[in-house]
Amino acid sequence: MINLTNHSIEEKWQKKWAESQLFESNPDKREKIFLTVAYPYPSGAMHIGHGRTYTVPDVYARFKRMQGYNVLFPMGWHVTGAPVIGIAKRIARKDQWTLDIYKNVHKVREEELSKFTDPEYIVKYFSSEYHEVMQHLGYSIDWRREFRTTDLHYQKFIEWQFRQLKSKGFVGKGEHPVKYCPGCENPVGDHDLLDGEGVGINELTLVKFEINSDYFVAATFRPETLFGATNLWINPEEEYIKVHINNENWIISKKAYNNIVHQKKDIKVIDEVNALEMIGKYVKNPVTGEEHIILPASFVDPEYASGVVYSVPAHAPADYIALNDLKKDEKLLEKHDLKEKVLEIQPINVVTLKGFGKFPAEEIIEKFGVKNQKDDKLKDATNELYKLEHAKGIMSEHIKDYKDLSVQKARDEIIADLLESGKGDLMHDFTERPVICRCGTKAVVKILEDQWFLKYSNEQWKELAMDCLGQENIVPPEVRANFEYYIDWLDDWACSRRIGLGTKLPWDKQWLIEPLSDSTIYMAYYAIAKYMKDIDPADLNDSFFDDVYLDEGKYSGGIGGELFDSIKNEFNYWYPLNWRLSAKDLVGNHLSFHIFHHSAIFPQKKWPKGIVVFGMGLLEGNKMSSSKGNVILLEDAIKTHGADVVRLFLMASAEPWQDFDWRENEVKGIKRRLEWFSEFAGRIEEIKDSSLSLKSFKLGKIKKPVNKWLLSQVNMRIKDATEALEGFQTRKALQEALFLFKKDIDHYFYRIEHENEAREEISNTLIYVLSNWTRLMAPFTPHTCEEMWSKIDGEGFVSSAPWPEYDPDLIDEKVQKAEEIVQGLASDINEIKKIIDTQPEKIHIYIAPDWKWDVFKIAKEIGRPDIGQIMGISIKQNLHDDKKEIAEFAKKIAREVTKTKYVGKIDEYSIIKDSLDFISHEVRAEVIVYEEPTYDPQNKSRNAMPYKPAIYIE
């Protein structure tokens, strides 16, 4: 047995692999496979969740290598991006929470932690840690190609990539809303927030209601309801102001100005407005031309949007109830002298909604039991109605320009119309509040101007991307629909950033290239990365990349011709990429970008060939999360369980695209299974009574059914495991190659326990099994398998041994069925024994006569439980004299036959005869099998059926 937590064995093989340069892949005559997995963003320690991500490609790479392919599996470090900047700042600020996480979860030593005020240091620290852990796990990575995305060479590559995209017209300039902290004067990401994580940004429509050549500007999510407006709402307890913008004066709340000022150019405050005085005045509806009164409402949030709302009591529960509240509020009405004007306001229907009357707002308020405008249930009622009308609403008959349109469609058209006619505008606000920066300042939505975009909205580009996707293999196939959806849906993507590490936009150096955009075609960089250490970045001009990657133009620069040629050859050998592996949640951006960028830059023959998508990791049923401390570090897991156990568990507990759950208990189970496997050779030696060697081993002729059975099983497992691995189904492959296989072998050992003859045939069978099994397991547990392989004199490394190929001639359904018959017979006898509750001395077994086999075959060919037809054909063929018996039998098997797998006639007599020792032992009695029922006092033999011999116990 191999001690799995004896790390010297792991180290020994890792060292030998490195010394023999086994995984350093160079172009040669063989067929190649190039696979990459998303390079990590090393802002923390590597935990078991990451472990699965990187073990899958390693297993596949090892598998393909054994199949004879030239496999390239490289690794790099994605250190561009903003998060580490925030982390470094927080460490510098001695933020306790951050310090705790890094000390206790990421297990960074005190003296190292003090250097973490430098973001570059953080990524360097963790990328070397990742590197080490990956080596400890025995990954078959070609480390000569390792790089960081801040390397000067890489930056040259990215600059080229972006100039390419720009020259093709796929990069454009525009504006874009972001979360922004006025205090820090910087855009903020989720990790920079104290509160408001995951909050989105909504677009609202601004509608201009004229009053004395100025405009009250109301914000709405539902501009299609403008036709049902009855009045305007403002909050009389808040301050309102007049601002000047685009030669217009807008009236909005003072607090709203603090947001809008970040979104509109050339906007300035020109006057204060007395809100109370405005109450009772009239504004003009820009689409209907009607006059609406301005009324007071406490529900109007002065901080949200513009602080002005127009009222649609027919469809907005808040408006409806605020109007009712006001109608009842004698004091307030009196105060503003509004009584008559308010009482005459009636809701106006705009949207027709099946199942509702003219005023759905009224109905939904009753349904939810909302009491007044301060009731919490108001929000639920509003959401409910909003959803219903959005999904199923139709514009009513009397809305002349938009009638019969769906609400969704009408809304889009109205927004476009308002913008075009200058009667409306757009603004943004958060979906939820509050959103607070870690510095304590309230964040706002800011429109960044001069922002650069990747124009994923470009139709030609989308088409290219679709074409590229169309020729790729997607694993699992269900996510293809996802890709199609996202490629269609993706809009322009802001690809420039103000803060973070990364490459500067080559033509506009104030911007950094955003990290999801500088990691889309870097697989092409791996192909050339191993040459970079001897190359001056200055020699990597655009002509270099044009020539190497696109075979366009001619390189002019300092790199020598011979060297240049091998770089170019190397790329053309490895590209296109065969497999790209990444996480499920990146389908909508990173992986789609990968497709977009390849299709834009590379000719079709260099387009990627396949994508594999990963699920998430759970820890004892809970989501793994470094920030919550709910992780196990890989390094720790390796120390306690051993590298192979960790690998095995990660591969066996779920398919790559499913979520896996790290349960300590099950990990221990896996460990025992692997120990069992590593003991296997020892058990064979015990049986053989001498040491094993694969040198000069030959299987020889196998005669015994049980040995044939095992050979059949082995070959079936090889076949199934290989097919599973071809499709990245590591779990299924291991079910076959380890768990079910182990059951076969348990069964086999149990079966031959009382076998004293044919020891040589048995040990030969077992050595055959061992040789195949060790190779079958090698991609999963390479250290254990190398150790076993060397102990049995396998040739070279098992890592480069030929992958076992199944022998179709050895997979024999009849042999498998025969074993089933023996098993079934023993358990049937035991069942009957239990029922009659005696300890018999003799058991007689009768097999089905030939005519029953014939009838059975006929029944099988008919395929349906049609007794008449079975009998008809059987009688016509004159299979048996006694028609009554045929009838009886036909009736019995009619239904049975649809449930039984028919593999042809089996010589049951010799099968059972060969297994008499085993059956006798199982049933603890003497067993006699008859070819003909020469002794059958109770006429039990008539019960015999194909695959089900009859039994008589006495």
Add this chain to the structure above:
RNA sequence: GCAGGGAUGGUCGAGCGGUCAAAGGCGCUAGGUUGAGGGCCUAGUGGGGUAGUCCCUUCGCGGGUUCGAAUCCCGUUCCCUGCACCA
């Protein structure tokens, strides 16, 4: 709301027209092995019945197609994931 995926026995999870009372793991029960324990091996793990290989109920819920459905179709309820500037 939009898109995608899912609901299987105590639990995790295969199966995706007949070989399905439904693989395998874990858990539980019994037996064997062991100095005890662990481990390992064997058997059982929805209910009932019988000299037998059978019957009944079950794969979210309700219908349907079929000689036959966990598997196909329709409806319905519930759950998970993503929806962007975050790697």
